[in-house]
Amino acid sequence: MATDEWHSATSEMAIQQFDIAADKLNVDPNVARRLRRPDRAIIVSVPTRMDDGGVKVFTGYRVQHNDVLGPFKGGIRYHPAVNLGEVSALAMWMTWKCSLVGLPLGGAKGGIACDPAELSRHELQSMTRRFTAEIINVIGPDVDVPAPDMGTNEQVMAWIMDTYSQHKGRAVPEVVTGKPVAIGGTLGRREATGRGVVYTIMEAAKHLAIDLTKCTAVVQGFGNVGSVAVKELANIGVKIVAVSDRSGGFVDMKGLPVDKLLEVASKNHSLEGCPYGDKTTNQEILEIKCDVLVPAALEMQITKANAANVKCRILAEGANGPTTPEADAILRDKGIFLVPDILANAGGVVVSYFEWVQDLQNFFWNEAEVNNKLREILVKSFHEVLQMSQKHSVDMRLAALMIGIDRVARAMLWRGLYA
Numbered sequence: 001m002a003t004d005e006w007h008s009a010t011s012e013m014a015i016q017q018f019d020i021a022a023d024k025l026n027v028d029p030n031v032a033r034r035l036r037r038p039d040r041a042i043i044v045s046v047p048t049r050m051d052d053g054g055v056k057v058f059t060g061y062r063v064q065h066n067d068v069l070g071p072f073k074g075g076i077r078y079h080p081a082v083n084l085g086e087v088s089a090l091a092m093w094m095t096w097k098c099s100l101v102g103l104p105l106g107g108a109k110g111g112i113a114c115d116p117a118e119l120s121r122h123e124l125q126s127m128t129r130r131f132t133a134e135i136i137n138v139i140g141p142d143v144d145v146p147a148p149d150m151g152t153n154e155q156v157m158a159w160i161m162d163t164y165s166q167h168k169g170r171a172v173p174e175v176v177t178g179k180p181v182a183i184g185g186t187l188g189r190r191e192a193t194g195r196g197v198v199y200t201i202m203e204a205a206k207h208l209a210i211d212l213t214k215c216t217a218v219v220q221g222f223g224n225v226g227s228v229a230v231k232e233l234a235n236i237g238v239k240i241v242a243v244s245d246r247s248g249g250f251v252d253m254k255g256l257p258v259d260k261l262l263e264v265a266s267k268n269h270s271l272e273g274c275p276y277g278d279k280t281t282n283q284e285i286l287e288i289k290c291d292v293l294v295p296a297a298l299e300m301q302i303t304k305a306n307a308a309n310v311k312c313r314i315l316a317e318g319a320n321g322p323t324t325p326e327a328d329a330i331l332r333d334k335g336i337f338l339v340p341d342i343l344a345n346a347g348g349v350v351v352s353y354f355e356w357v358q359d360l361q362n363f364f365w366n367e368a369e370v371n372n373k374l375r376e377i378l379v380k381s382f383h384e385v386l387q388m389s390q391k392h393s394v395d396m397r398l399a400a401l402m403i404g405i406d407r408v409a410r411a412m413l414w415r416g417l418y419a
């Protein structure tokens with residue numbers, strides 16, 4: 001697979017992780033061969049009328065990795081670095097994530113190579129609607145249900161829902177999750193991923209007998225996941241000493257004023273010009289001494305080049321794939337407790353699943369119900385992963401992958417190979 005069209009640094013990393021887990025589990029080699037690559041990928045041109053009157057053609061992707069457990073599910077990313085290999089890796093991780101937390105869903109991902117910060121609202125809407133039309137034959141409520149990811153939000157999901165509904169001639173809210181509550185979204189979805197990260201940090205702290213009210217945290221990325229994680233950590237008494245986003249980082253070992261940071265970010269859509277703390281960089285922030293480190297931005301932030309300098313006790317991966325396999329080994333040797341991405345950030349897809357279920361039933365839950373059910377699933381999954389890691393003397397990443405992959409591989413053997 002490393003030499004074919006799915007190849008990229010990120011897909012290589014996802015496959016390397018898969019191979020280690022599949023080997024440990026003794027997955028049937030025929031099943032393993034199939035799981036190393038996606039079911040299908042669609043690459044589309046997305047012609048978009050720009051405000052200057054010209055047409056720009058963006059490239060869009062939807063990759064469906066595996067639907068043996070249920071319909072495909074996965075976010076849509078708008079970022080300049082989006083490519084087929086990255087989307088394929090993210091789709092594979094979605095398969096293991098849904099399986100790990102026991103959802104009847106498969107793994108997919110999509111995206112457009114673009115910088116949403118440079119697009120006007122009108123351009124963003126036109127691009128989103130044309131992308132939806134281009135992939136309309138491969139998505140649907142019982143086929144593949146998109147959701148937000150980096151660079152997309154509830155507004156983008158609303159445009160996808162509307163475009164799909166216009167084509168079908170009726171409202172189809174269940175075609176996407178992460179929508180505004182006004183059009184069939186669920187309470188608690190926007191906060192779900194960051195909140196889930198914090199639920200898993202609380203379980204890790206309990207396991208390690210760490211008192212979080214005496215702890216400091218550093219969070220890289222201040223978007224949907226990072227900003228909510230910061231807010232929820234501060235709510236339980238953790239001191240936030242550094243945060244960052246694409247404009248750079250801010251550090252104050254005495255503690256940053258969280259409410260004010262949230263205010264700046266919501267006003268400016270970025271931390272740029274933030275008047276609190278001293279400036280730092282996105283690389284330096286990962287090496288600050290702290291108790292809890294939450295990478296919540298991009299892939300491959302902690303590598304063999306900087307892993308030895310990471311000085312936290314708990315590393316909870318809000319982002320997908322922020323740590324490379326070489327860095328994993330270094331962190332393990334340093335005794336850092338890892339809460340891997342497919343567990344730490346699973347809150348997003350869990351509450352997306354709740355949203356889909358509510359839409360299908362036209363029956364909506366209150367926020368306490370959503371949060372309680374989310375917490376129940378994440379706490380249970382955390383302890384299943386911990387037990388697996390203790391039973392096989394492996395780290396939390398390998399344990400989580402083993403559970404996720406094992407369920408998928410068993411389901412594939414039950415269903416058999418068609419034709």
Ligand code: NAD
Nearest residue numbers: 149150151193221222223224225245246297319320345348
């Ligand atoms: P977002 O677009 O809301 O926020 C991304 C943040 O990262 C922004 O603050 C941005 O400024 C920052 N950023 C961008 N480039 C950066 C860089 N080079 N260095 C540091 N920061 C940078 O995205 P999000 O939804 O918060 O997603 C963040 C991560 O979490 C991604 O890896 C995504 O796949 C993962 N994730 C998101 C969800 C979800 O529900 N949104 C669920 C699971 C996992």
